[in-house]
Amino acid sequence: MPANKIMLIRHAEKPEGKDAGVSTDGKQNNEELIVRGWQRSGGLVRLFAPRDGKFVDPYLAQPTIIFASGVGKHSESLRPQHTVLELATVLGLPLQTQYLKGDEADLAKAAVNATSPVLIAWEHEAIPDIVNTIVGNKTTCPQKWHGSRFDLVWVLDAKRSGGWSFSQVPQLLLSGDSNKPIT
Numbered sequence: 422m423p424a425n426k427i428m429l430i431r432h433a434e435k436p437e438g439k440d441a442g443v444s445t446d447g448k449q450n451n452e453e454l455i456v457r458g459w460q461r462s463g464g465l466v467r468l469f470a471p472r473d474g475k476f477v478d479p480y481l482a483q484p485t486i487i488f489a490s491g492v493g494k495h496s497e498s499l500r501p502q503h504t505v506l507e508l509a510t511v512l513g514l515p516l517q518t519q520y521l522k523g524d525e526a527d528l529a530k531a532a533v534n535a536t537s538p539v540l541i542a543w544e545h546e547a548i549p550d551i552v553n554t555i556v557g558n559k560t561t562c563p564q565k566w567h568g569s570r571f572d573l574v575w576v577l578d579a580k581r582s583g584g585w586s587f588s589q590v591p592q593l594l595l596s597g598d599s600n601k602p603i604t
Contacts, residue, residue, distance in 0.1 A: 425579040426482055426538040427555060430465070430592075431545040432489075432500035433458030434571050445503070452498050457595065459503075461571060464594035466508045468574075469540065478590045480576045484540035487514055488528060493521035501542040508540075522547065529554035545570070552577065556585045563603045572598035 434457045436442040442453030454462065468476075470483050487509050489501040502516055509516050520528040525547050532539045533555055543551065545566040552562040555577060562575060574590040589602035 423579070424533055424535050424537040424539050427532050427541065427577040428469075428481065428484065428538060429541045429543065429548050429551060429575040429577075430504070430573070431548060431566060431571055432498070432542055433461040433465075433504040435498075435500055442500075444499075450499075452500070454500050454503050458500065458571070461592075461594055462504050462507055464592070465505065466511050468592060468594060469508055470511055477593075480578070480588045480590050481574065482538040483512070484508075484514070484538050486517060486535045487512075487540045487542070488517045488520060488532060489542040490544060491518035491521045493523075496522040496544065498544065501544065505540065505542045525551050526554050548575065552587070556587070561585065561587045565603075567603055570599070570603060573603065 434455050436451045436455055440455040441449045442451045442455055444450045444453050469481065487505050489505050490496065492499065502518060505516065520531065522544060528541065529551050532541060541551065545568065548566045549562055549564050552575065553559050572592045574592060576588040576590055577585045580586055591600045592598055593600060
């Protein structure tokens with residue numbers, strides 16, 4: 422049965438300026454999340470797997486499969502994987518990392534054919550392309566995910582009549598997170 426809910430997030434905060442990426446063993450690594458990104462990663466656990474089963478937003482659901490971009494020649498970033506690593510660990514799910522940056526069309530096809538709910542963690546520049554591929558147009562979602570936004574979940578829900586509805590859910594996990602959608 423094809424997916425009826427696909428949720429997409431950008432990887433958590435990355436190195437910029439004086440903030441360096443930090444690996445799981447505490448070493449500086451610019452392909453990693455910064456401390457704030459690791460904090461977001463932890464917060465995502467309860468956003469997508471609340472202890473009491475009550476989601477902060479009705480558009481959210483506990484994923485049964487999690488895709489994160491793999492490391493490859495076009496990107497050595499570990500950020501997408503590490504953004505959802507703790508969530509996958511808590512849920513007992515293996516991370517699906519076989520799709521790399523540049524494989525967005527294949528990822529979209531796999532997500533649509535996966536068991537719902539699906540969560541995808543990816544690099545922000547390609548998220549609109551993933552959505553466009555799934556919904557079959559360039560009008561359903563904003564065509565640019567702003568570089569400063571790490572705090573949203575884009576949600577696609579299959580309509581009974583066919584096609585997909587699109588929603589944006591603010592994460593509101595860390596101080597400074599915005600409650601505004603991307604326009």
